[in-house]
Amino acid sequence: MLYACHVPVKLAYFVSHPIQYQAPLLRRIAQEPDIDLMVFYSTDHSVQGYADEGFGGVQVRWDIPLLEGYKHQFLPGIRKTGVLNFSAPISYGIFSRLRRGKFDAVWVHGYHTLDALHALTAAKMLGIPALVRAEPTLDDRPRGRGKRALRKIFFPVLRRMTAGVLTIGSKNAEYWRAMLGANAALFPMPYAVDNDYFQERAAQAAPRREDLRRELNMSPGLPIFLYASKLQRRKRCTDLVEAFLRLAPALGKEPPAYLLIAGDGEDRTAIEQRIADSGTTHVRMLGFQNQSELPRLFDLCDVFVLPSVYEPWGLIVNEAMNAGRAVVVASQVGCAPDLVRDGVNGLLFHGGDVDALSAVLRRFVDNPNLAKEMGQQALRTISAHSFEQDVQGLRRALATIVPGFRT
16 A cells, blocks of 8 residues: 555544544554544543443453553543443543644544534534544434434534544444435444454464263254343343254253353343243353453354344454354444344344244254355454554545545
């Protein structure tokens, strides 16, 4: 690749907190010789450790480096809490940092917080073109009449404040066209994970696969389904448990497979009660698993399942595919049209339909080779869905909004 811009473009990125999925991407962007990246964080709570309400209040401290390999600053603030919402945290000094830094472009993650709107407003006042990257899709949670009315006022204003949108996938691009208009400036920057990391960790786990099977007290020869995410109602792990139990050939018989559930959250008690009532011994509740622990579970399973009825993307699907595993994904999940080729590298079903989900699981039970064949295709698919595509998308956006910058 040739770089026509002799002076690196100065890019300011505003995001609420260090995010485990984003850290390796930011390190990759920082390697571009003609992009001078500075990341501004509103809070460091994810670095210090915090109680994640989505995981049922489990204390979370990520076991991968979140701040290495790129320049960053933590913004001063008047409201710094471990809670992230529209009005928290509240930072200051954004305008002065943009002015002193003489930035050529601003990139803001999200538009739904005061800090995000502060950064967009400051950029507009300083004449700095701004890009937004956010996750929503039209398969959204129900909104009240007031919020729908507010959208009609807000999004025309947002369009005037931004030079373009970095879209994370097909469903996300559809959302932005609906909100900003068919001719909105959209630049694909797909949600990806550190493919090299997850492929390497899965390969390292493979020689110890049978050790983990014995540790979990599972008999060899039976297929293994894996769920790994928060146990929230919208993610419908309860549907997966019900669909799995329906695989049993008769009342009082065990399903001819195992189900692993990694995660915690509001639905955990109900899930554990349903498992106890069923009498099955083929479900393992593993609790919260940190990022470095997940690859061994991906390697152990035959099929990864994400049954969410609302999921803006589902990066956990990327991770499972990097282990060469077939995936079962609800059609409402954001990544479904971009990553899942139904019948090729995985299977789709309509989220909330337990019968359909159970039928999909049964296909893997009845055809022992299906998971392996689809898993090989999944690895091929995800290998072409990487940080390199993200960097290319960001470069195309910068080439459009920053004079003199070229892809």
